[in-house]
Amino acid sequence: MDNNNNDIISKMNTMLASDVNLLEYLEKDTYQHLLNYYDEEQLSSIQRAQTTVQSLTCVRVNTLKISKNQLIEKLIDHFNNNNNNGQPSTYKLSFDDIISFDQLLNKDNNNSEDNHKNNEEILNKLNNEPGVIGSDKTIVKGEKVSIFVDLMGDGKKGFVVEQFYKERTVYIGNGISLLDRLDYFSGNGGVAIEMTERIYECPPLNALFPDLLFLQHLPSILAVFQLDVKSGQRVLDMCSAPGGKTTLIASLMSDTGTIIAIDKNKKKQQTVQKLCLELGIKSVTCLSRDSAKLTKQPRDLPEFADESFDRILLDGPCSGLGSRPRFIEPSKLIDLTNATDIQRRLIDNAVPLLKRGGILVYSTCTINPEENEQNVAYLLAKHSNMRLIAQFPHVGDRGLQKCGLTPEQQHLVQRFDPSNKLSSIGFFIARFIKE
Known part of the structure; x- marks a missing residue:
């Protein structure tokens, strides 16, 4: 669903509004840190993009309850025929607004490698x-x-x-x-x-068909696809809240096998559990644990034995510097350093739990290379039994240079830049196999 409506962008500034079109870093050290990896023009483009919404709305279908075509019909009926709370619907949906996953990939594959792009929703x-x-x-x-x-x-x-x-x-x-x-x-x-x-024509989907659809950023969906899960496998989601990726894993596995969804925060863990219940998912076990200490658990615990998982998703806590839309970035440089430290402890706990031949997917929603490319380099240097492998689909940009990866490795990761033509959140994905 295309969200662009440039004719009314000028409405953004009224007598009560500031002329804000560039994300502001409150901490200059954080801004200067990013200039070590981006030139000023490139970083400015990202800052400008982050004050706007993404150009597409991505809706994930709960295929355990409804087919894609059935949901499309329900959405068209809702937007074109229904009245909402006594008021006429203000957003009209047509088949032209429906962009399937395959269509998006085909569109991107017509571009050069450096121009592969992707897009997704804004949940306002x-x-x-x-x-x-x-x-x-x-x-x-x-x-x-x-x-x-x-x-x-x-x-x-x-x-x-x-x-x-x-x-x-x-x-x-x-x-x-x-x-x-x-x-x-x-x-x-x-x-x-x-x-x-x-100011942007985003379709109003809040609280609409909550058990049938799920608003989710396309890069987040792509990260789960890189797991290449199979029915009956044992999968670990190390940092599962709020549950979007966990429930997609379950959907792709037809709600079979065993999925362990962990979050350190008990309230967040309960949020994942509630979402699974709402979507009718039964294969997920939600646990409140610290994933940075899993290998320090008693080793006789069967759920966390060495080499006990076929697939592991590590979408850990990060600085969130790729989020949009927003206008202020308050993160301090120490926050970025702490995020990298936590991520590396999570990596060191993930590798022993993965079976030989198993796949580990690492992802973040930040544009900070220390949490992205440099963490990939860290993993490969410390864990010689792990190999960086190709992703499919690969619709993002290659990794940044001078961040510890070889040119070949840069092409194996996916980096999503908010300022690119089809505009997404800032995101990063790396895929590994254990040998």
């Missing part, structure tokens, strides 16, 4: 009840409202906007309130505002 959390931070005190259900992003995020949840909100904001569109103001902050979840006018 500002439309969900938990995302409303403050508002005018008189808003009632059914009232038309305008929505702004608070760039600094300094306001306390539930604060009242008196007259003009003087902090730095960016206008993102208009909508209709589905709740009275007091209900915004009740903690019950749900959709607070139905968007009727947007």
